[in-house]
Amino acid sequence: MLAFILRRLAQAALVMLAVAFVAFMLFQYVGDPVLQILGQDATPEQVAAVRAELGLDQPFFVQFWQFVVHAVQGNFGMSIHQGVPVARLIAERFPATLELALVAAALALAVGIPMGVYAALRRGTWLAQVFMTLSLLGVSLPTFLIGIVLILVFAVHLGWFPSFGRGEVTHLGGWTTGLLTAKGWHHLVLPAVTLAIFQLTLIMRLVRAEMLEVLRTDYIKFARARGLSDRVVHFGHALKNTLVPVMTITGLQLGGLIAFAIITETVFQWPGMGLLFIQAVTFADIPVMAAYLCLTALIFVVINLIVDLLYFAVDPRLRLDKAGGH
Numbered sequence: 001m002l003a004f005i006l007r008r009l010a011q012a013a014l015v016m017l018a019v020a021f022v023a024f025m026l027f028q029y030v031g032d033p034v035l036q037i038l039g040q041d042a043t044p045e046q047v048a049a050v051r052a053e054l055g056l057d058q059p060f061f062v063q064f065w066q067f068v069v070h071a072v073q074g075n076f077g078m079s080i081h082q083g084v085p086v087a088r089l090i091a092e093r094f095p096a097t098l099e100l101a102l103v104a105a106a107l108a109l110a111v112g113i114p115m116g117v118y119a120a121l122r123r124g125t126w127l128a129q130v131f132m133t134l135s136l137l138g139v140s141l142p143t144f145l146i147g148i149v150l151i152l153v154f155a156v157h158l159g160w161f162p163s164f165g166r167g168e169v170t171h172l173g174g175w176t177t178g179l180l181t182a183k184g185w186h187h188l189v190l191p192a193v194t195l196a197i198f199q200l201t202l203i204m205r206l207v208r209a210e211m212l213e214v215l216r217t218d219y220i221k222f223a224r225a226r227g228l229s230d231r232v233v234h235f236g237h238a239l240k241n242t243l244v245p246v247m248t249i250t251g252l253q254l255g256g257l258i259a260f261a262i263i264t265e266t267v268f269q270w271p272g273m274g275l276l277f278i279q280a281v282t283f284a285d286i287p288v289m290a291a292y293l294c295l296t297a298l299i300f301v302v303i304n305l306i307v308d309l310l311y312f313a314v315d316p317r318l319r320l321d322k323a324g325g326h
Contacts, residue, residue: 004308004309005309008305008308008309009305012301012302012304012305015297015301016294016297016298016301017068019293019294019297020064020067020068020071020294021064022293023067023071023289023290023291023293023294024063024064024067024068024290026286026289026290026293027067027286027290071294074087075087076287076288076290076291076294077287078287079280079285079287079288080283080284080285080286080287080288081279081280081283081285081288082285086287086288086291087291089276089288090273090276090291090292090295091174092176093271093272093273093275093276094272094273094295095175095176095177096166096176096178096270096271096272096273097258097261097265097270097272097273097274098258099177099178099179100188100191100192100195100261100264100265100270100272101195101254101257101258101261102254103179103188103192103196104192104193104195104196104199104257105196105199105250105253105254105257107192107193107196107200108196108199108200108203108250108253109203109250111196111200111204112199112201112202112203112204112207113203113204113207113243113246115131115135115200115204115207116203116204116205116206116207116208116211117207117208117211117239118131119131119132119204119208120207120208120211120212120215121211121234123208123212131204132205132208134201135201135204135205136201137201138197138198138200138201139198139201139202139205141197142263143194143195143197143198143263143264143267144263144266144267146194146197147190147191147194147263147264147267147268148267150190150193150194151163151190151267151268154190161186161189161190162186162187162190163190164268164269164270165187165269165271166178166184166187166188166271167181167183167184167185167186167187167188168181168182168183168184169181169184170184190268191264191267191268191270194264194267194268195257195261195264199253199256199257202249202253203246203249203250203253206245206246206249207242207243207246210242210245210246211238211239211242214238214241214242215238220233220238247307247310248307251303251304251306251307251310252300252303252304252307254303255299255300255303255304258273258296258299259296259299259300260274261273261274262274262275262277262278265278266278273292273295276288276292277289277292280292
């Protein structure tokens with residue numbers, strides 16, 4: 001286990017170093033930060049002074065090393081557009097994005113797994129066919145269209161839910177959450193459903209396919225031959241083994257929910273990191289873009305590492321393979 005963890009940590013460090021290099025190159029090729037700070041009317045002396053202050057007159061690899069050291073410390077400089085530290089902006093926006101992603105992931109699991117199990121065990125029934133049809137729609141329709149339709153139906157025509165904003169939030173130290181207020185949940189429903197629909201349909205189809213595959217295996221046939229009830233066979237043996245690959249996909253999808261909530265946050269004006277990134281792209285705010293890229297990569301790396309460890313702990317075949325040297 002220790003060797004497995006160390007190997008994964010080494011791989012994660014290499015991935016983060018590569019992402020840091022890509023983020024660093026944004027400063028080199030996406031506009032001149034000095035001119036963005038001083039404006040086009042700056043004198044050569046002012047430009048030279050600011051470049052020296054920012055360390056931009058140093059050799060390339062020295063600048064990259066300094067960027068990595070500062071990134072490890074969470075220091076990405078000042079936002080060019082807003083004039084405040086980038087770390088402060090990320091700290092203010094990250095709770096909203098994490099909250100939205102976690103609720104969407106919980107909704108996708110709570111609905112997608114039962115639907116997938118039903119579609120596998122009752123395949124051919126009209127309700128299973130309805131689930132499969134809805135899953136095709138959920139996978140095919142773009143997220144922004146789903147959000148607009150939900151706003152049109154439930155916010156404009158029915159007036160049940162608000163169409164933008166986060167609502168009332170509670171401050172817990174440096175953390176903010178809307179999960180402790182009724183208005184916070186009221187604002188969260190539509191964006192969470194919008195973000196969850198694609199993941200829900202993906203999980204449902206994956207569970208159905210894995211469940212059908214597991215039900216055809218020999219040990220399920222042996223379990224039936226022993227006289228075990230359908231409930232024990234389906235939920236005690238088949239579903240347990242079905243959830244192993246589902247756990248892997250779900251973990252990676254959680255990273256995707258956090259990283260790619262940009263469209264949902266833009267449609268609902270949700271004050272998270274996705275909306276911050278869109279604003280940074282609009283104003284060519286390179287420090288914010290670089291910080292978002294590094295944080296997104298870090299989230300994926302951490303979640304991938306956790307999923308690998310859980311997979312290693314849950315699936316005994318991996319432990320046996322390692323012990324046997326295979």
